Every structure is written in C-alpha cells, then in structure tokens.
Amino acid sequence: MEIIRVEGIAKSYGKHQVHNDLTLSIKQGECFTLLGPSGCGKTVLLRLIAGFETPDAGKIFIDNTVVSDPAGGITISPDRRGLGVVFQDYAVWPHMTVFDNVGYPLKIAKVPKNELKDRVMASIEMVGMSGLERRLPSELSGGQQQRVALARALVANPSVMLLDEPLTNLDANLREEMRFEIKELQRKLNITVLYVTHDQEIALAISDRLAIMDEEGRIRQTGNPWEIFERPADSFVFSFMGIANFIPVRRNGEAYLVGDGEQPIPWEAPKGDALNWVAGFRPSDVQIARQGTGLSGLVKRANFLGAMMDYLIEVDGAQLRTSLETHEAIARGLMFKEGEDCVISFRDLLWFNADSLKEVVKQ
Structure with missing residues (x-):
C-alpha cells in the first residue's frame, strides 16, 4: 500500500x-x-513532502490524504503531516x-509530563x-548527536x-555503524523511511527500493538495489552506481570491432541497428x-593496494580498470607490471548506444 504519492x-526558484x-x-x-548527484533536487523533493516548501504544481498525498495541492489551495503544515x-x-x-532535545516536540504538543517522560526515555533507549x-x-x-536527532524524530511516533x-558529517566508521542502526x-x-543521499554504498545497504535522479531532477530508474546495480536502465544509472568501464565498439560490415583497432569482439554482438555501441x-x-x-591489451598502470591489485589496461585506444585480490594474483601469476601484455575477457557486459554516453555523470 502506498503511504506517499507525488x-x-x-x-522552480526563479528561472x-x-x-x-x-x-x-x-x-x-x-x-x-532518493539517490543522485549533488544539486539534482533530492533535498528539495524531501522538503516538499515535509511541507517546508510548496510546489508550483502537482499534488502530494500522505496516507491517501492530500497534503499539498496548489491548484486546489491545499497546504497542510509540516506539524500536521x-x-x-x-x-x-x-x-x-x-x-x-x-x-x-528529544522531548521538545512533545512539550510543544502539550503532552502530559508523565507520558512525556516515558516516551522520551523509550526513544532514548531505542537509539x-x-x-x-x-x-x-x-x-x-x-x-x-545524530542519535539524539533520531530519537527526537521518533518520539512523536511518526508514520x-x-x-x-543524516550521516554526511560522520567519519567512515560511524557512517557504517549508523547506516545499519537506521535500517x-x-x-x-x-x-516508512525516505532517505536522501548521494552515497551509493549507503543507498545499496539500507534500501528496499531506490530512485536514481539525474542532474535535471528527473527520475531515471526506480527499483530494488539489485535491479539498479545489475540491470541499470541506461548509461547514466550504470555510471552513477560505481566505477564504470566503457569500451567503444563499431560495426564494420558484419563485424564488430573494438576501439580504434581491428580486434573483433569475442562475445555476442549487440542487438540493434546502430553503427556505434559501447x-x-x-x-x-x-x-x-x-x-x-x-x-x-597492455597494462598501463599497476597499483598494489594491500589486499587488492588495481590495473589500468589499454585495449585499442580504450582504457579500462580491473582489480583482483593480491593473494589470488600471486597464486595465479597475475602480478603484472606496467608495460606488460595481457589478455582480458568478461563475465558480464551491458550494451549502450554510443550517443547515450554524452549525458553520463562525471564523478
């Protein structure tokens, strides 16, 4: 059942x-x-739902009640949502x-002192x-302090x-600890939790579903974490959700050639009539x-990162990154040095029309 519908x-703000x-x-x-790059409107959307901002058009429903409808003259205040x-x-x-701090919302609501104390202590214990x-x-x-903010938000038993x-100002260890506590x-x-972030790792860890927003404030894909990461709707989503490699492929007659060289692709050809693919x-x-x-390919860079080896490889003018565990690299004789030749293959590939890469997020 839907609890929020936009x-x-x-x-807009001015132009x-x-x-x-x-x-x-x-x-x-x-x-x-809500996951997307900085400035894409995630926080604006959250503030519209909360009632701190008013939309120019459209409707917002919370639990089947219209809380915002400019055309109908409806704007329910934040404290009543x-x-x-x-x-x-x-x-x-x-x-x-x-x-x-935790009891302040109940004090404003004039909750009796005994009830206020019990609810505040229960919220404090909860966090x-x-x-x-x-x-x-x-x-x-x-x-x-972040736990105090959580307890204060929970004390009123919100829907x-x-x-x-909420975790941006915390160090890496605390962020990891708090994200699991929130979940x-x-x-x-x-x-129900609506979480706003630009951090892909946090989003994947806590979400039942997520929506990917682009820099224009549009939603590019909605789905569960596996769908978003493994089956992205387009190259924007694919690129935004982590380190992305792209190899250009051009059609030459019946052949599909990699980069600017003459190596044919050693995998199933893309489906479609486009001449240029990625x-x-x-x-x-x-x-x-x-x-x-x-x-x-040619190893252009080899970095020892402790537990991992990270390689930058050039294939016919295109560059890609790969990594493998150091102990595996040692055991299999794959401790490459810069300038060495190598052979690469792929476990999985996604095909995109080359034109779609023009709007890929640069991170």
Whole structure:
C-alpha cells in the first residue's frame, strides 16, 4: 500500500527549474532512497513532502490524504503531516540536554509530563543513549548527536521518517555503524523511511527500493538495489552506481570491432541497428590473464593496494580498470607490471548506444 504519492510535481526558484512533472510513490513500511548527484533536487523533493516548501504544481498525498495541492489551495503544515525529520546538521539545541532535545516536540504538543517522560526515555533507549539523557550536545560525539536527532524524530511516533543526508558529517566508521542502526530501527518499528543521499554504498545497504535522479531532477530508474546495480536502465544509472568501464565498439560490415583497432569482439554482438555501441562493465566483470582467448591489451598502470591489485589496461585506444585480490594474483601469476601484455575477457557486459554516453555523470 502506498503511504506517499507525488503526482506531477513542479518546483522552480526563479528561472531555475528543479522539478517538472515528477511522479513518485513510496510503499508503507519500506526504506526508500532518493539517490543522485549533488544539486539534482533530492533535498528539495524531501522538503516538499515535509511541507517546508510548496510546489508550483502537482499534488502530494500522505496516507491517501492530500497534503499539498496548489491548484486546489491545499497546504497542510509540516506539524500536521505525521512525519519525523532528521537533517544533515543534526539541528540539536546546544543549550538543552539530551532529554529536553528529544522531548521538545512533545512539550510543544502539550503532552502530559508523565507520558512525556516515558516516551522520551523509550526513544532514548531505542537509539542506544540510555544513561546520557542529562548530557548537553557539547558533551556528545557526532554519532551520539545524530542519535539524539533520531530519537527526537521518533518520539512523536511518526508514520514516516524523512532523513536528509543524516550521516554526511560522520567519519567512515560511524557512517557504517549508523547506516545499519537506521535500517534495524526501520525494521523493528516497521515505519516508512525516505532517505536522501548521494552515497551509493549507503543507498545499496539500507534500501528496499531506490530512485536514481539525474542532474535535471528527473527520475531515471526506480527499483530494488539489485535491479539498479545489475540491470541499470541506461548509461547514466550504470555510471552513477560505481566505477564504470566503457569500451567503444563499431560495426564494420558484419563485424564488430573494438576501439580504434581491428580486434573483433569475442562475445555476442549487440542487438540493434546502430553503427556505434559501447560495452559497459564493472572492474569486477573483467578477467585478466597472460594468455588465452579474449582481447589483447597492455597494462598501463599497476597499483598494489594491500589486499587488492588495481590495473589500468589499454585495449585499442580504450582504457579500462580491473582489480583482483593480491593473494589470488600471486597464486595465479597475475602480478603484472606496467608495460606488460595481457589478455582480458568478461563475465558480464551491458550494451549502450554510443550517443547515450554524452549525458553520463562525471564523478
């Protein structure tokens, strides 16, 4: 069942059009992530759903209730939408204790003191902050302050949690710890989470479904993490979701030749009438060898990264990256040096029309 539905939303600031005719739905109980490059309008969309911004056109439904409809003159205030919101900068009040920060929404709602105390302590315990309720934010770490923000958003028992880049200001270890805690909270409480981020790793780790947005504010693909990563809708999505290799392939009569050389492709030809194609693949899809069947290449760069060997290989003018575990490289005699010849083959390939690469995100 849908709990959030966005229909035909448009939003602009002056001459800058952020969204135009955007439609999206989020199911009850799922963790849904808006993922895209900085400046694509992810936070704007979240703020429209929260009620902090008003769309120029379109409708927003929360639990089948219209909360925003400019044409119909409907704008329900943020405090009446039943949402919890956590921002990137925590937004905890420095002069208030943990208890007072978490309890503030209930205080504003005039919840009786005994009930307020019970609910606040339950929320504090839920995020692993028991025993710290009398501390000030200045006495907390960044991760603890983020937990305070989460507890404050949860204390009102919202039907939906909106999380806007909540882990950006944390170090790598804390980000990893917190992303699993957020997912565990979502499962435990069976609430809906709308998560905004530009971090592909976090999105893949916590999402039941995600939507990929491009720099024009359009949604390019919606699906579960496996679908997005393994079956991207286009070259934009493929490139955005991690390190992407592309090898140009041109049709010459009945043959398909790689790059600017004369090597025919050693795999099934693409389906379609285009003359110019691009084969897309991840570094993990490349198999490197010293001899055998495949494309002849030249090792342009060999980097020892501890547990991994990372190689940059040139094939008929095209360059690609691949990596393999160092112990495997040693065991199989694949510790290449710069300037050595190699043979590459592929575990998996995706075909894109060459023209589509013009709009691929540069990261």
